[in-house]
Amino acid sequence: MQNTIKVERAILDITQEELAEQICVSRQTINSIEKNRYVPSTILALRISALFKKTVNEIFVLEEADY
Amino acid sequence: MNLNHILKWEAKNMKKLQNLKLLPNRVKGIGIIMVVISLIALIAGKFLFADYHTIRLLIKNLLLISLLLVSISRDKVEDELTLVLRLQSYGFAFITGVVYAMVQPFANLLVESIISDETVTFTELDVKQVLFFMLLVQLSYFTFTKRMR
Numbered sequence: 001m002q003n004t005i006k007v008e009r010a011i012l013d014i015t016q017e018e019l020a021e022q023i024c025v026s027r028q029t030i031n032s033i034e035k036n037r038y039v040p041s042t043i044l045a046l047r048i049s050a051l052f053k054k055t056v057n058e059i060f061v062l063e064e065a066d067y
Numbered sequence: 068m069n070l071n072h073i074l075k076w077e078a079k080n081m082k083k084l085q086n087l088k089l090l091p092n093r094v095k096g097i098g099i100i101m102v103v104i105s106l107i108a109l110i111a112g113k114f115l116f117a118d119y120h121t122i123r124l125l126i127k128n129l130l131l132i133s134l135l136l137v138s139i140s141r142d143k144v145e146d147e148l149t150l151v152l153r154l155q156s157y158g159f160a161f162i163t164g165v166v167y168a169m170v171q172p173f174a175n176l177l178v179e180s181i182i183s184d185e186t187v188t189f190t191e192l193d194v195k196q197v198l199f200f201m202l203l204v205q206l207s208y209f210t211f212t213k214r215m216r
Contacts, residue, residue: 024146025144025146025147025148026144026146026148026149028148028213028216029146029147029148029149029216031216032148032216037216038148038151038216040147041147044147
């Protein structure tokens with residue numbers, strides 16, 4: 001699964017640390033999600049999408065291998 | 068008491084078990100200090116106490132409790148990723164603990180037979196030794212994966 005968190009962060013001009021603070025996780029967790037090492041829970045995905053004011057599907061995109 | 072009552076009682080208790088919380092972060096510091104103290108006592112105790120055998124048993128218990136405190140206390144930032152890593156580390160420690168308990172006595176036997184000229188006997192592992200190993204593996208795995216995230 002791919003995600004556009006890095007791009008969305010750049011649009012809002014916020015650092016990993018700031019994003020992490022706003023959704024109550026550690027900076028390392030944001031880094032792991034951005035690098036596709038960790039797939040967040042539904043709650044966390046919804047929190048991220050709410051923060052970026054986009055739907056979950058716009059931020060998290062399934063790859064062919066995920067189907 | 069009918070079956071419905073038993074099922075409800077079981078579900079209630081399962082919920083209680085699932086809601087078990089980790090200990091506060093300051094407990095981790097206390098646990099680490101206790102580990103250091105018990106390790107020093109384990110080494111220095113030989114020279115300090117006459118009844119070292121009994122003292123050693125107590126220190127081993129203290130060491131296990133200290134490691135457990137470190138293991139079940141919260142991190143500074145505890146989120147869902149640390150929870151996943153924590154669960155993975157317990158799973159890994161459980162599997163390696165079982166393998167260790169099975170393999171180690173044979174490894175001991177092999178090494179002893181190579182070193183010693185006398186007839187060697189097969190000895191089972193001490194439970195505390197296995198628990199100590201499992202806690203060490205859990206903590207190391209958790210620390211390592213946290214660093215790699």
